[in-house]
Amino acid sequence: MSELRIRHLDHRYGLTEVLADINLDLHKAETLALVGPSGCGKSTLLHLVAGLLTPTQGLIQSQFLTPACVFQQPRLLPWKNALDNICLGLKAKGDAKTVRHQQGLLWGRQLGLSAADLGKYPHELSGGMQSRVALARALAIKPDLLLLDEPFSALDIGLKAQLYSLLSTQVQQSGTAVLMITHDLMEAVRLADRIVMMAAAPGRLVKEITLDLPTAQRSDAWVYEHTALFMQMDEIRLGFGLQASLMAAAAISADDVARPS
Numbered sequence: 001m002s003e004l005r006i007r008h009l010d011h012r013y014g015l016t017e018v019l020a021d022i023n024l025d026l027h028k029a030e031t032l033a034l035v036g037p038s039g040c041g042k043s044t045l046l047h048l049v050a051g052l053l054t055p056t057q058g059l060i061q062s063q064f065l066t067p068a069c070v071f072q073q074p075r076l077l078p079w080k081n082a083l084d085n086i087c088l089g090l091k092a093k094g095d096a097k098t099v100r101h102q103q104g105l106l107w108g109r110q111l112g113l114s115a116a117d118l119g120k121y122p123h124e125l126s127g128g129m130q131s132r133v134a135l136a137r138a139l140a141i142k143p144d145l146l147l148l149d150e151p152f153s154a155l156d157i158g159l160k161a162q163l164y165s166l167l168s169t170q171v172q173q174s175g176t177a178v179l180m181i182t183h184d185l186m187e188a189v190r191l192a193d194r195i196v197m198m199a200a201a202p203g204r205l206v207k208e209i210t211l212d213l214p215t216a217q218r219s220d221a222w223v224y225e226h227t228a229l230f231m232q233m234d235e236i237r238l239g240f241g242l243q244a245s246l247m248a249a250a251a252i253s254a255d256d257v258a259r260p261s
């Protein structure tokens, strides 16, 4: 059985239905990418899984014990320097200062932050550096579930590549499950074991794709080719508000002609 089970989940903000009948499973060591257009409810779903919102209806059952979140906004404490921000979860866990600073330095370095950067306060860091501090803070507690809301969107292409590889290694070595949100289908194709496409109004799951090739074996060419392939799928195209492929468009107009008015 899966460690995370979501069944018949609905969510409303006031009278507006944002999520409708969401059914999803996530297993240990699995990376699931939620892809969809802006406003389709991806962040709401992540907040529900994180327990930050209560669903209007439906079931969320989680056996993960140490979840960690990285949100779109880094949400760093402005009065603490980067190192102390990274160490927040370790402090809450009760680790001694020397131990947590050692760990914090290690994670900071892994994420490409220098010793000088780690001494800086959030307002002295670039957006990309702040995102890396937030990711280091999440990884430092060795989570069994990582909830990522577009954590790579503010990063340059080289840094993205480094962090993709760090994340894949983390998943392989520690069995962390990852539920990640992205607008970027190519990012999902690079990192995920499964991609779930959402459509909007109300937010719902419209297509699931399983990627069998291990992430370590996915070359750039493989990623480009498969992204292009998936972009031909009607559910993916319609989810992003693009026209359906020509074949499907032809089928729709034939249908329209056949339907009595």
Ligand SMILES: Nc1ncnc2c1ncn2[C@@H]1O[C@H](COP(=O)(O)OP(=O)(O)OP(=O)(O)O)[C@@H](O)[C@H]1O
Pocket (backbone or CB within 6 Å): 013, 018, 036, 037, 038, 039, 040, 041, 042, 043, 044, 045
């Ligand atoms: N606290 C809130 N109160 C009322 N409506 C909200 C609230 N949070 C989000 N919404 C609405 O719910 C819908 C889904 O928002 P959500 O942020 O979950 O979408 P998203 O797919 O993550 O979007 P994006 O990709 O742009 O971040 C949007 O129409 C948004 O305006």
